[in-house]
Amino acid sequence: MAKYDRKMQDLKTRLSEIYDIDMMQSLLGWDQSTYMPKGGAEARGRQLALLARLSTERSVDKKLGKLLDDLQPYAESLPYDSDDASLIRVARRDFERLIKVPPSYVAEFTEHSSNSYMVWTEARPENDFRKVQPLLEKTLDLSRKYGDFFPGYEHIADPLIDFADYGMKASSVRALFADLRAQQVPIMKAITAQARADDACLHGNFPEAKQIKFAEDVIRTLGYDFNRGRIDKTHHPFMTKFSLGDVRITTRVKEHFLGENFFSVVHESGHAMYEQGINMEYEGGPLANGTSAGIHESQSRLWENLVGRSRGFWEFFLPRLKEIFPELNGVSLDTFYRAINKVERSLIRTDADEVTYNLHVMLRFDFELQLLEGSLSVRDLPEAWHERFEADFGITPPDDKDGVLQDIHWFAGFVGGSFQGYTLGNILGAHFFNSALKAHPEIPDEMKQGKFETLHSWLQENIYQHGRKFTATEIVERATGSEITIEPYINYLKTKYGELYQL
């Protein structure tokens, strides 16, 4: 409808400016983590704050709201999944969420977060929870306040969960996690009662450059496009993007341990292939992003675990790895496969295997709800962590450093909504993979030949291309034909680990 052309153009121009400012924030952040000399820190903080302000000003501009109102009849005249209707719908959802939060709150939270993060970087190595306790108390307070900007919630965590995983609530996540827990704990107990798997073959001396080269070759084969991305080193690996044409990942390398860099790169390439796969028509607007934390994590975990830790994958790649590291020549596929799937109860979430990982997440998720509800105080958190950890894992964290202080999330963001996405990702990764296999039963055989196009194309078609056009719920239904369910994930764990550990 021609009468809306000018307004659509105006909308796109405004959204493109917000998008580009956000992308530049990502670039400043990437440089800060990769190459910035320490002398650059102060100005960088100032520059990031400026961009955050410029983005917020534009995102809550009343003229944007008016434009969205004016365009509503146009959106309603179009099919739900048309690009224009989707752009208006998603832009409106963002706008309505953002205008509920006063600018003074945003400024206060941003400054507090950055302050809290700085103190956490000192407190963690010093194993000093008390140092960050007052800051975490304020974070909790601010997180509750955030919830209160969205009255009518069922649980105070709901607005925070919805922020990361649109459409989910504390009650729905809780129900899903309870089912999962009931099924996953017995698997873990059965395995950890056995002797530990041997992963000696992953330990040795593996020069950094060779490790990175191998991982690069692998993810190029999986479908990561190096014309639109690159790998750099950081303290903590991450994926970031400056446009759909520039989606970068980072890694860290341990020369004495093969597993660190490799699985990290494959994991981040999963996030990156999702972003690289978004319809290029959406570039420069809010549709050009992954749709939720859970769907994003499903892609990283699918490639990392269901592909990268599968026997078929290494049937193809182990011989190639041996060419690069001849010291692995005596290692059989079985030995290697068992090594990369070693299950053990360990302290650190990000290092955890597939069988124990979700328990780390559930612990944090439950604590977030309790903290927000007020049934647990920040002061008592370290003690509660120790108790719960012992109950869930049967081991006691020796300190807070590798206990409550281990994750950045609560010290640089909200308490609430920060962790459920990881387990949703595990569940959904298996769910999607299962559907891809139903559609293309040849995928496992192709993997054994180092071919990943069928799988990549299915994901591209069913997930990647849509960006934020569809919500997580819609994506799951369209791609799998069902609601989110833990069944494929539990089946996957039972089959894989049942075979590995003769359960």
Next chain:
Amino acid sequence: MAKYDRKMQDLKTRLSEIYDIDMMQSLLGWDQSTYMPKGGAEARGRQLALLARLSTERSVDKKLGKLLDDLQPYAESLPYDSDDASLIRVARRDFERLIKVPPSYVAEFTEHSSNSYMVWTEARPENDFRKVQPLLEKTLDLSRKYGDFFPGYEHIADPLIDFADYGMKASSVRALFADLRAQQVPIMKAITAQARADDACLHGNFPEAKQIKFAEDVIRTLGYDFNRGRIDKTHHPFMTKFSLGDVRITTRVKEHFLGENFFSVVHESGHAMYEQGINMEYEGGPLANGTSAGIHESQSRLWENLVGRSRGFWEFFLPRLKEIFPELNGVSLDTFYRAINKVERSLIRTDADEVTYNLHVMLRFDFELQLLEGSLSVRDLPEAWHERFEADFGITPPDDKDGVLQDIHWFAGFVGGSFQGYTLGNILGAHFFNSALKAHPEIPDEMKQGKFETLHSWLQENIYQHGRKFTATEIVERATGSEITIEPYINYLKTKYGELYQL
């Protein structure tokens, strides 16, 4: 005066925002040249244009003009060299220049420049001047228009020259260059009549990592602060800055030729030490920049040539270089010194030695004036280049690629004001060095011991710290006690090359 406090604060906030937006443009540009995958180009162009617009909007904001007017009595009540008076004075100078240029012109020029640059990157390797000719014609037209925004000039190039080298005019540069030419050409002729110096020792196989490590160690000794900078590789070396705490340089390495990376790194470190040396109190405002193209170049050329190509310098560093490259063990200091000071008539400005370099610059400077005056047409430029080059150097460029197409300047910026700074830098580098030596006759002996603190401190004290507080003319007068003069430079050339070539 307390009544101006709030206004000064307002001014500083506004200027800081402009500064940070400009610094972010530099970061985006740095990433584009160092690490950006090619897929990022389109969005990067869009993002750079957005920042340019945000900067311009703020720089010509009427409220900024009003604030500067309101603060004028305050500035006049202060000593000329007080920080506040200087900030107001420099901000006003920038503001008054920028408001004369209409935003539509800025947008047109920016778009045209970027377009012209893209075509030049193809035309140069293809040796196809005709491909860029219409674009260069438009650049010339736009450059004339720029001049016309500043009526009352003596020569139409004056506003463009003034833009890069505040206080200079076509007539003053022309006079200076005429004197220089009269003295420098006989030196060149006397040398090039002799057999060429032998620089075989600089050619061989010198691995990149070792070359870069050596150059890093050298500039750390000179005074470049790696806590506030770093080195990366690019196609063309440059210095850039994202704050006074983050001043980076880039280099390119030829593994078969020692001279390329080393002198480039020392040159760029000269630019960088200038920026790193600016008073940290000026961070976040217009005083936190080098004061002119000529003064900037004086610092890069001083360190590159007067220090880095001196005998004393290599008395200390050649033994260190030999530790890294033992194949140099048989090379005497004399042989090495002659090699790095080889004089030859060559095609490329950036590769030219000290004796011939300025002739490359004068040729371009004269052409800029003729083009702007209309006495030379763009169409006739390649032919004119060939003729003049033959007359000046006695050799004929075999093509346009290494002739008129060799420099980026006219294809990504104005015709006018682009080149004089290089020769002003050569002249001033020697002028400053001469004054430093008068104040500290121990400097040459210190250099032989690898000590550069006295020299660095003198530059810091007399040049670096002031940023833009003083104009180039004021800096020269304060630091040397005289106006700009070619005498120290000619004396330097005569002494050094007289001895080297027994003139």
